[in-house]
Amino acid sequence: MVESVGYYPGCSLHTSAREYDYSSRAVLKALGVVTREIPDWNCCGASSGHSRDHTLSYALPLRNLIQAEEVASDLLVPCAACYSTLRVTEEYLAGGSKDARILQGKVEKVMGKPYQQKVKTVHPLDLLTRPEMLQKIKAGLKRRLTGMKVAPYYGCLLVRPEVAAFDDQEQPQKMDVLLREMGAEVVRWSYKTECCGGSLGVTQGDAASPLVDRLVAEAKKAGAMALVTACPLCQANLEGRQSQIMPVFYFTELVGLALGIPDSSEWLRGHLVDTKSALDQLEGVISLGR
Amino acid sequence: MTDFLDYLETESGQPISRCFQCKKCSGGCPVSSYSDIKAHQAVRLGQLGREEELISAPLVWYCIGCKTCQARCPNGIDISAILDVIKGQVLASGGMPGKPLPAFHESFLASVNRHGRVYELGMVIGYKWRVKRWTEDKELGLKMFAKGKLSLLPHRVSGRRQVRELFELHKVRGEING
Numbered sequence: 001m002v003e004s005v006g007y008y009p010g011c012s013l014h015t016s017a018r019e020y021d022y023s024s025r026a027v028l029k030a031l032g033v034v035t036r037e038i039p040d041w042n043c044c045g046a047s048s049g050h051s052r053d054h055t056l057s058y059a060l061p062l063r064n065l066i067q068a069e070e071v072a073s074d075l076l077v078p079c080a081a082c083y084s085t086l087r088v089t090e091e092y093l094a095g096g097s098k099d100a101r102i103l104q105g106k107v108e109k110v111m112g113k114p115y116q117q118k119v120k121t122v123h124p125l126d127l128l129t130r131p132e133m134l135q136k137i138k139a140g141l142k143r144r145l146t147g148m149k150v151a152p153y154y155g156c157l158l159v160r161p162e163v164a165a166f167d168d169q170e171q172p173q174k175m176d177v178l179l180r181e182m183g184a185e186v187v188r189w190s191y192k193t194e195c196c197g198g199s200l201g202v203t204q205g206d207a208a209s210p211l212v213d214r215l216v217a218e219a220k221k222a223g224a225m226a227l228v229t230a231c232p233l234c235q236a237n238l239e240g241r242q243s244q245i246m247p248v249f250y251f252t253e254l255v256g257l258a259l260g261i262p263d264s265s266e267w268l269r270g271h272l273v274d275t276k277s278a279l280d281q282l283e284g285v286i287s288l289g290r
Numbered sequence: 291m292t293d294f295l296d297y298l299e300t301e302s303g304q305p306i307s308r309c310f311q312c313k314k315c316s317g318g319c320p321v322s323s324y325s326d327i328k329a330h331q332a333v334r335l336g337q338l339g340r341e342e343e344l345i346s347a348p349l350v351w352y353c354i355g356c357k358t359c360q361a362r363c364p365n366g367i368d369i370s371a372i373l374d375v376i377k378g379q380v381l382a383s384g385g386m387p388g389k390p391l392p393a394f395h396e397s398f399l400a401s402v403n404r405h406g407r408v409y410e411l412g413m414v415i416g417y418k419w420r421v422k423r424w425t426e427d428k429e430l431g432l433k434m435f436a437k438g439k440l441s442l443l444p445h446r447v448s449g450r451r452q453v454r455e456l457f458e459l460h461k462v463r464g465e466i467n468g
């Protein structure tokens with residue numbers, strides 16, 4: 001039974017993905033989980049860390065893991081890129097290779113604190129789909145998402161690499177299950193784990209847009225009126241790089257909506273693509289009293 | 291075995307010599323249709339020790355580390371890890387100024403190094419300055435700014451001295467204690 005968890009927002013949730021931050025914290029609070037932000041966290045470096053050097057790509061996340069040990073034994077990380085990075089680092093150190101032990105020693109020296117391998121990195125989608133949490137969500141439903149046809153999008157970093165995967169790598173199901181429990185209609189499509197282009201969105205508009213457009217077109221073809229993500233980078237890319245108009249929700253926003261959290265309409269205001277088209281369907285159903 | 295292959299295998303931790311060119315990686319790679327050589331060809335260049343061709347291949351910078359290749363490869367080869375070694379080599383030698391993708395990584399890391407966190411607007415400006423592309427993306431940028439999605443002030447980590455030291459760690463000689 002989780003009651004208090006460490007929380008690592010990462011840079012995106014503090015800036016461009018505030019609604020993911022607010023909705024994650026609010027949903028967890030509503031479900032009785034206390035989130036404690038880890039003190040003085042730093043950027044985990046993600047893919048750019050890797051491109052500089054090996055040491056850096058593990059050292060930046062390791063500082064966060066050490067900081068997290070002061071707070072709780074589970075570390076919740078909503079950004080899929082950060083989640084993957086922290087999880088991989090955790091495993092690397094647990095592996096106890098010679099290189100890993102050397103690195104650990106160096107970072108401990110810089111920080112003046114030991115790393116005790118006490119913290120487990122967890123993604124909120126993993127936490128919210130554990131049986132006891134699903135039970136709580138079901139019990140707390142204020143508004144079923146009936147009428148909402150959505151395509152769950154997992155992207156890459158929730159299922160790759162293998163050590164970070166908490167769901168089936170080719171056919172993940174957890175978001176599908178959660179959305180269905182809340183009454184949404186989940187469409188079948190085969191692009192769930194296809195990559196959206198990630199940081200190419202910033203640097204190479206020409207390469208990223210066709211990837212995004214194909215995903216949106218496929219979701220539409222499958223009958224979806226909205227996409228649902230669990231990663232701020234996917235969300236920003238899908239929203240900002242499509243030439244069509246399809247809303248892109250964070251799964252936590254929909255949980256918030258279903259639990260009747262008052263702020264949920266506030267979060268949706270921050271979106272670049274208006275979410276109204278998808279919500280109208282929902283509202284219609286509600287006013288019919290179903 | 292060539293020296294270069296040896297070096298690549300050690301640095302990336304990937305069993306490059308085990309690749310039998312089945313091309314499953316390229317089939318799943320999202321960027322292979324945009325880049326010159328495909329994922330399996332990069333592995334082949336590594337096997338053959340053709341260092342210069344690999345260094346100058348745009349695929350190195352297009353790869354987004356999605357690791358679809360590794361998930362599909364019968365030998366579990368993570369091609370992004372191989373390409374990361376090349377990226378590191380290029381960035382360390384200060385090469386390719388003004389090329390969009392290296393500039394992005396440099397701006398990103400510069401921001402982390404300076405502030406401890408990514409200062410988004412600073413990063414975007416730094417990046418645009420490095421590649422001299424001010425106008426492109428202005429519209430999306432302005433839209434995001436209006437929605438409060440780009441922050442103006444750097445978020446600083448009070449332990450940023452520590453973060454800076456982490457950036458220098460690769461120069462420090464390590465020992466195993468305990």
Ligand code: SF4
Nearest residue numbers: 010011012044046082
């Ligand atoms: S990887 Fe991205 S989201 Fe995560 S901490 Fe770094 S900049 Fe922020």
Ligand code: SF4
Nearest residue numbers: 155156196198233234
């Ligand atoms: S942004 Fe794209 S590359 Fe990054 S995790 Fe999401 S799907 Fe993968």
Ligand code: SF4
Nearest residue numbers: 309311312313315363
């Ligand atoms: S999938 Fe693996 S074995 Fe097949 S070509 Fe790619 S790297 Fe080589």
Ligand code: SF4
Nearest residue numbers: 319353354356357359
């Ligand atoms: S990690 Fe890189 S090489 Fe591998 S599939 Fe993804 S983009 Fe292609």
